[in-house]
Amino acid sequence: MFPKLWFLGAGGVMRNLNGKRIVVGITGGIAAYKTIEFIRLLRKSNAEVRVVLTAAAAEFVTPLTLQAISGNPVAQSLLDPQAELAMGHIELAKWADAIIIAPASADFIARFTVGMANDLLSTVCLASAAPIFLAPAMNQQMFSQAVTRQNLKSLAERGVKLIGPNSGFQACGDVGAGRMSEPAEIYAALCEALFLRQDLLGIKVAITAGPTREAIDPVRYISNHSSGKMGFAIAQAFADRGAEVTLISGPVNLAAPDKVNRINVVSARQMWQQSMKSAVENHIFIGCAAVADYRVAEVSEQKIKKTDDNDELTLNLIKNPDIIADVAHLTENRPFVVGFAAETQNVEQYAKDKLQRKNLDLICANDVVGGSVFGAEQNTLHLFWQNGEKVLPTDTKKALAKSLVQEIIELYRK
CATH class of the missing domain: 3.40.50.1950 (Flavin prenyltransferase-like)
Known part of the structure; x- marks a missing residue:
């Protein structure tokens, strides 16, 4: 170390x-x-x-x-x-x-x-x-x-x-x-x-990051704009302070952070499986990934062909597992659970609702209107927890991650 x-x-x-x-x-x-x-x-x-x-x-x-x-x-x-x-x-x-x-x-x-x-x-x-x-x-x-x-x-x-x-x-x-x-x-x-600022030695942290991909057929999928940069920065910030970090990552174009155990997944169900396994083995669980809420009910085994007589294509979508809620509702070996809320309107209202509804210990909210967060180098976070809140002002994701880690640790230790 x-x-x-x-x-x-x-x-x-x-x-x-x-x-x-x-x-x-x-x-x-x-x-x-x-x-x-x-x-x-x-x-x-x-x-x-x-x-x-x-x-x-x-x-x-x-x-x-x-x-x-x-x-x-x-x-x-x-x-x-x-x-x-x-x-x-x-x-x-x-x-x-x-x-x-x-x-x-x-x-x-x-x-x-x-x-x-x-x-x-x-x-x-x-x-x-x-x-x-x-x-x-x-x-x-x-x-x-x-x-x-x-x-x-x-x-x-x-x-x-x-x-x-x-x-x-x-x-x-x-x-x-x-x-x-x-x-x-x-x-x-x-x-x-x-x-010597290895003050988090012995602390185990699991973090999800990046998007998920939900297959439509062998060549097409449903996904989102998440780059994974925020989750990777948080993983590095924890590791820099001596924590043992497991990073469960969707498909992103990022190198693994130093001294971090990276697990690669593609779909929401794969991320759910790895998350539920990791959650009970860690002290802190952070759901930073932009997980697809829905997946295609029946994935075509062959590429879906476009036909001249069909101007529309209907996909039957079904809900994916709610990873952060399932982790937060664990009854045994439940970790301290941190969620993220990427919203386009009523950010504070939706974040507070998600905090209560999903039984989270802390939620980090940001406004993603205009694509100002996904793939960007900077971010702004509004933190909410039971009877408290704090704004982490706009900064690089690397710097913001360090500030966020400190806030998480202070709440966790309480």
Whole structure:
């Protein structure tokens, strides 16, 4: 479950960060020279590193040095047309698994606190769903100012992780708090945050995702527009926190999430069979799939031919099993049950009705008018549970999945 550890001299350890994509932001300050060693540690542990350099930071460390150490071109300008063609600010923000600013100057901290996006680094931070880490570095008097302490407190309350600072002798000759943490300390804090949030170890989760296909004949079927992206993102978010995840997927064009047991199905009845088996073996069951409500009563063994004298074709449809309701009404080994409601009108009313009628613990509703959800990269969810509700605002499905997992876990643990 945990990555391989390597010794890092003098009692430290180095983790294998293979596959982790780290954006390192460098702001203006004499401590910027230390960041070169921090990047070296990241590269030695097989992380992919992209460096974002502010104009002031370029006065202390050169882009050429950072390019050589990181193995990638250094990004500097928000308005660089060549950067926009390849790794622009939005692409860089989506690319990152983590963003760490070292050193983080008092100026950057102040601008980040109020949400400014007037340079590349602040824009990347504002546009990213990745965890953000700050390693503050400044004169001890600047650090002790009430406004600086309030800015850091505000950022911490918003989920930004703070590393340091240390106390000691400073370049200006002062002694006190404000020295940037040492590269090995920053590296260790980053690794701990990336790998030790395995708070869902022992939790088993089953998730359905994607559409189902109901055959008409050997070449035709009834289906819907579901891409499976939301369900796959939820599966990955649970797995990232250490949960044991079973993903029951209809036919989609998506790669299996990392560390997730994927079971492929086609029809609603196949999904029902796998769901009923998995439900009693898991603590949480999430019905995110867009399951066909009806299927053809009699599937033709041969392709149905079009004839010149028949302008209409009548199909006799019968109901499919109601997967989420059947799981929610289990009397033995019933899991915590989460349903989804994709509606085109009266979203809140229909969602609340479905919550009660199907005996769900939580329902996640969204408005799919105009096809704005199916296949899209973003979503918005309105959560309803007994005596409670919450809106998860529009965001990428990956980011939304992380927020949803947290809400599910909090309700489950109650």
